[in-house]
Amino acid sequence: MEQVNSLENIISINKDGKYVFDLTKYNQSATFEVLKNIKVDLLLIGFNKNTSLSFNISDNSFCQVKFLIENEEKTINLQGNLNENSTFNLYFADYCKENTTVKSNINLLKNNSNTNVYFTSLAKGTNLKNYDISFNHEVGYTTSNFEGYGVAMDDSFIKINGVSHIKENAIKSEAHQKVKCLLFDEKSRAIANPILKIDCDDIIASHACAIGSLNNDHIFYLLSRGLSLEEARRLIIMGYLLPIKDYFDEEDKNKIVNYVEGDF
Amino acid sequence: MKKLVIKDLHVEVEGQEILKGINLEVSEGEKVALLGPNGHGKSTLFNAIMGNPRYKITKGEIFLDGENVLEMDVPTRSKKGLFLCFQNPSEIPGVNSADFLKAAINEHSEKRVSLYQFYKILDQATKEVKIPFEMFNRSLNDGFSGGEKKRNEILQMLLLNPSIAMLDEIDSGLDVDAINIVSDCINKQFEEKHTGFLIISHYARLFELIKPTRSVVIVNGKVACEGGPEIYKRIDKEGYEWIKDEYGINIEKEEQPMNKVSIGVCATKEYVKNGTSK
Known part of the structure; x- marks a missing residue:
């Protein structure tokens, strides 16, 4: 299964499967090495205020990482390095009651690597939700997709920067970004x-x-x-905030539904 | 038998008067073909009846079975038995079609339908309009083809079983098979439920299949003439010029403002400069 070098918090995964990692055990800092030809599904829990993560995805591997962001203020710094024929998918379901900052930088280093980043964020009160997502297409035949949905209520503020950089010689690459934000109240931004x-x-x-x-x-x-107007608004907002649940397991799926339905 | 009565209806859109005194009646068990040149107020009439807030009613009255429709909010109009098949149904990403339909059926029922009942009703309706059942796991109208959207509108009509259904160019974008399916559904709804229909179309093909009981022509925001099926047949052959000759009505031409954005002009710059793309 996984091998952990606890001194440097390097976690090597060499077998297909679903894994849950409690980041409190790694002092909120870890490097995940996904070895060749495997398919892994990671759920990360136990975030504290500042988390720093790095993912190296080897040739022909598939890695999917899901973040259910809850409770207190969070900052997540994340880096991904993708090798040949690898896929790296990130899903952020952000229902944190306070500020959230996500900084992600994904490097598509070898041919036919591809990545999908999808987030949903619900901002309330005076929350600031800050998403800085960047992709570097270093070589050709690489693909990045970034899709984000935000709902800002009260005096909250959602700030999203997406940068897709297709570098020289990265021919036949594809980069797509789609961001939609719904402002629920007069002061929401x-x-x-x-x-x-x-x-x-x-x-x-x-x-x-x-x-x-x-x-x-x-x-x-x-x-x-x-x-009714209330039901119509509820259905539309659910349409922003709920679809991400399909990427999560049953327990988290229910949590997401409860977070959203609790507010609307 | 429910009756929709429209009296001297005047409607403005963005400050421009489109309807200038419409008088019209339609009852359950009637199929009325509504014709007229583009831009003369047919769709405006439907939107005004349904309560679209973009359409401002400046004068006139609408009654459904003696009740004042203009005093009702939009959901109440629907629950009282009015239904509008949109010309361009909204695509609403993320809103699950099945969730939406279940909510709509529940609003129209005294008792909430169980999940089992709902899927049974939906299964039956999808077979009638020949849409794959699986499509209802998708977002509402999102990614549907033009024909699928129109059939989805008809499916909603079947599920909500209105007293008066207004179909706005339900045949546009439909291929021959789809027109046959849609007209079969309209005829069945008419025969079995006695729904009254107001049907806008520019083509006689649909009317030949559903056989309207009356024809009404709207020109310059008013009813120019009424009669039997001979009117839509004549319009199909001759257009609208004969109305000018026989009724002395000068048909106003739809004004199309010149679009400032053309090939070689950056649309974004124009928008920033003028605050509008037109």
Whole structure:
């Protein structure tokens, strides 16, 4: 299974499977080495205020990491290094009651490596949710997808920076970013910068961003079928915050549903 | 038998008067073909009846079975038996179709339907409109083709069983097979439930399949003429020019403002400069 060098907190995983790591055992700092030709699904728990993680994904391996961010203020710094034919997927379900900062830098180092980063964030009170997600396409035939959904309530603020850098010679690479934020109250705010830096030809890239209050056409459509305004708003907000639950196991899925339904 | 009565209806959209005194009645058990040139107020009429807040009613009255529709909020209009099949149904990402339909059915029922009952009803309806059942695990209209969206509208009509259904160009974007499916559903709903229909279409093909009992033509925001099926057949052959000759109505042309953004112009710069893309 996994081998842990406790001095340096390097965790080597050499077998397929689902793993749960309690970060309190690693002083909130760990490097995960996912060895060749394996498929792993990691759930990380026990975050404290500051967490620093690094993932090295070897050739032909698949690694999926899920973060259910709860309770007190959190800062997560994360780095990923991807090798040939590897896949690295990150899912952040952020229902933390206080501020959250996620800084992620993913390096696509070898051909046919690909990564998907998906987050959902619910900001309330005076919360600041800060997502800084960057991708470096160092070589060709690499793919990155970034998708984020935020709902800002009260006086909260959601700030999202996405940078996809397709470097020279990274031909045939693909980079996509899609960010949507819903402002629930008059004082709620959101800023999103889905940035593409492209230094070579023959690539595919897209970026999209939508920030605003509830869409009146959507509301009218739902009301016209007899739904009350409260129910219509609830369904639309669920549509932002709930789909991420499908990536989580049953216990966390229920937690996510409870967090969302508890608020709406 | 429920009756929708529209009296001297005037409606504005963004300060421009579109409907200028519509008088119209439709009862359960009637199929009314609603025709007229583009931009003359047909869709505006449907949106105003359903209560779309973008459409401001400046004068007139609407009654459903004697009750004042204009005093009802949108969900109440739906629960009282009005239904609008949208010309361009909204795509609502993330809102699960099945969850939405279940919520809509519950709003229309005295008792909440069980999950088992709901799936039974939905299964039956999907077979009638020939949409794969699995599509209802997807987001509402999100990624649906034009034809799938229209059939989804018809499916909702079947599930909610309205007294008066307004179908806004339900045949646009449908292939021949889909038009047959949709018209079969309309005819079945009419025969079995006696739903009253107001149906906008620009093509006689749909009308030939559903056989409207009446035709009404809206020109310049008013009802220009009414009659039997001969009217939609004549419009299909001759267009609207004969209305000008026979009724002395000058048909206003739809004004299309010149789009400032054209090839070679950066749309983003235009937007920033003018605050609008038009």
